[in-house]
Amino acid sequence: MRRSRRLTAAERTLWSAFPSGDWVDLRTGDREHDDPAQAHTWGRERQIRAEVITELLMGAAERQPGRVPALRLAGARVVGDLNLSESTLETTLHLLNCHAGAVDLTDATTRSVRLRGCELDRVIASRAQVSGVLDLNGSTIAHGVRIDNARIEGQLRISHATVGAPPPPASSTEGGHYDVREPESPLVGRSQHEWAIWAGGVAVTGAVFLRELTATGGIRMIGGAFPGGLYLRGSQITALGPVAINLDYCTAGAVELDDGFTARGTVRMRSGTITGTLFISDATLIAEERSLHVTHMQIDELVLLPRHIEGEVNLRYSRIGVLSDRPGSYPSRVMLDGLTYESMRGTWRVDERIAWLARDTRGYRPHPYEQLAAWYRRIGHESDARRVLLAKRRRQTGTRRPRARMAGALLDVTVGYGYRSWLAGLWAALLLTAGTLVFSTWRPTKVDPDEMRTFYPFVYTLDLLVPVSVFEARGAWEPVGWTVWVAWTLIVSGWVLATALIAGATRILRPGA
Template identity: 25%
Template sequence: MPEPIPVLADLSDQEKEVVEAARRGVEVVCSDLDVEELATSDDPDHVVRAELIRELLLGRRGELDPRGVRIAGAHLTGELDLAHVRATTGLRLVHCAVPEKIYAREAELPFLDLTMSLMTTLSASRLHIMANLILVGVQIKCDQQESAVQLLSARIDGQINFTGALITSSQGPAVAADALHTNNMLFFRDTKITSDNEEGAVSLRAAHIGGQVAFQRASITNNRGPAINADSIRMEGNLLLSDTKIVGNGVKGAIRLVGSHIGGQVDLDGANLTNDDGPAVDADSMHTDSHLFARDIKITSKSHNGSFLLAGARIEGVASLTNANIVDSRGPAIQAQAARFNDILFVDSATVSGGGEGGVVDLSGTRIEGPLACQGLTATTDRGLKIDLREAVLNQQAHLEATLVCARPDSQGPCHQSGRISLDMFTYASLGRMTWKQWLHLIRFHTNEYRPQPYQQLAAVERAAGHDHNARHILIAQQQDLRRRNPEALGNRPAQWIHAIWGVLGGYGYRAARLGLALIIALTLSGTLGWVAGQVDTRPGHLAAERVTTQAAPAGTPCSFIELVGLGIDRGLPLGTTGLRSRCDLDTATRWGQGFTIAIWCIQIAVWALATLAIASYTGLIRKPA
């Protein structure tokens, strides 16, 4: 015959009452002492041996009521060992003191409720609970090199509730719940959690949460690592961190959401985040199916990578930083390289400060399907860029304020203010509040080096709006900036001179009217030279320009005013004549005549060039490329 299962002998009166209550499904109230007093009490009416709880759940004390083992105000002595227990009824310990460890590894329970209880450790890796895990108001202080609450790979079919909990772990994580799976919600509302380890005060890496995760009004501190480490977490609902106080330390960040997938929105409204040696939020490659709100947030950090990291993130809804205050003394305040925002990116009345060479707001390579609205944004840095928009793609309006970069964006002349912006390969559909002249000012005087694309993009936007005159002005400014900041690209010194002259005469092909005016001036000068030649004596009885010798006009006969002007024009025109040279011409046998001839040849060459440029400019054949 199999040996009988050993059971506890000599039950106290209180323990007998616990057994009887468990059979009837009622709660036993052992005392009404404060939980701290209860932890030191040895009154037999308050004490229940932890081994009895295991016996009850294993069925060694007979059949139990489905409402479970329910005890309030008890002092449990010894370790509560529920490891591998397969119970048919749940356990509720309310306002109990459990000074020694609770083991529930690989246990299966219908429910577990430890509301307002005092403990040192809850070790429950691979625990399976068919309903809820309730840890409301628990007090847990762990001084060992392990987690205060360990739920690694646990499966909770209902909700997990840490509301109002006070959890401290001096060496390990306060809550270690990597690979946790729950089909419902996870609450950390009004909790106070303190830890001192590199993994995270609350670690939820690769967890799967079927509902929302709420840290509202919580205070979470880790002196050596992240306060919340939720890399690769998958949650079906919202992530709520509003009005939380988060203090982390180290390069991993105060809050880590790297590679996470949030089925709802991320709410950081009113949060206060601090990290003295790393980023405040590291959400690189995060994907949220709804909005990202960081309104009235306060962030202080020291990270070369940046304070609020969203590199490669994907935000399906609105992203809003309103009244935010973000300070990073080593790097960007906001770093969102190659992120994707499928709605509006809204930064309103925010104050951001950054250090290092990168932009205070780094949006390089970002794609924004909605508008980019930066209204009332104040960005400060002791060096580097204020905003980096390199290779960003904006499918709608760019609502930026020029004063973000320059206090005098309407000035026409050179600007020596220190604000810098990067716009190379930034594309956008239209400008919002900023005028094209202000945008042009930023391109010319507040980018680090000459780049053609920002000019071409602005010109394309103005041309699409029907403002061709503005577009020509922008493209002329581009060539002037090329000559000012990158003259080597034009070639040697003569080539640079030709470029400058071409700008003056024809506006680099964008002002054909100037060429027409120059052509008129050249022909006028040619006609004037013809008239002057008719006033210069070359030898007795002869002029530099005189009538052609005929029987009716002997040698030395002066030409009329009209004939002299016509002579100059005929000499200057490259094609076509007035026919007046057949009656009046230069006397090329004299030095004066030869001099006037050479001068008019020079004008003729200029007229040829001007006429050619005017035609080519009008047809757009030789406008300077970008």
């Protein structure tokens, strides 16, 4: 056994246990006293210097044939920072209910690292290669976790943990502004003070468990790869900037934000792929501007059933296989342009879906209406599809100049832009009835007294209403008095109805109408 310095009794015990991988448990059994937050009250008998642990992990102790070495330590106060950067560790590290400073695994290659139920200042594992599990379950990490571009051949676990963000750069003494001349810490970049977990480019072959995590600061996992899924069930994320979770360009087997999950700040996912389900259920999303930003994403299924949501929801240009939602899933502001979906689930009426489209903050966009109408047609609801397209025409007309709006209103009233052609028949029936009653009471005079013809009020009214005289009654009889205005109204109405029918039919038959 090689020792570079004199060891305390606790350190000698750890040194002797390491070759066989036995546990060294310095806890007293008093749960309150053994809480790592009370480590300042622990005596020297529970203190282990960080450099002793570093020497053991880097091979200072002799191996025992037939035994697997490992460092397993519980209830210790580790004095100093544990610096294992750029090292190659062939043994596992397991700290349980310990108190330590920073744990630095930058550029390290290691087996499983478990820091469970510990009080730590910071964990850094940038570009680390972990063959096993990186487990921080139940720990309190004051100044953040940094694992950007790490490769973990196993699972990442930060469940039931409390994580804070790194402090902002030191301020100058004059005016309270940041002193840009001050050199950065090698462990904390200036852009990281808003993020509790900084993990851009991290790749985890197994699942990532961040369940019931309490984070003061955002979670940044841009470009991450999580084929086993990302799970934040019951977590509470409070952003220190505008974004609570950033998963831009990520690929994941599934993402779960459910069972009381709360994000105060934007949940952002852009230009990524989720091959399973994005599950947002029984969750609270609160942001001043945009609470959910899921754009240009490829998602097999989106389940959007939040408990409460404040702030805009942006789903623009995402491609979703199955969209499961409900009317209360969305706030008053949504962005849906370019969103496509193969199927929809939920207890929606067609008028609720139309109102959903009308919430788009960018104003009228044709694509959301066409996409919804196409889905109704695929499931055989042609009448609902026509209602959606009618709503599209009405909203489109509202964006035009006054003259075009007047023409559109006329088309709407008469034939519903061609989607309600039966309205023309209703108008015709009303006009025929009114004209027949009028001309039954106030009969027109015969134009040619010598002509032998019988007057039929219904036929006369019909001949006035049809643009081209069919029964030649219009030229044989002359309305009298104020009924002249009735006759003119019928003639004009006939032309209007005919024109509206033709215009409506043209819109319907035209591709893309």
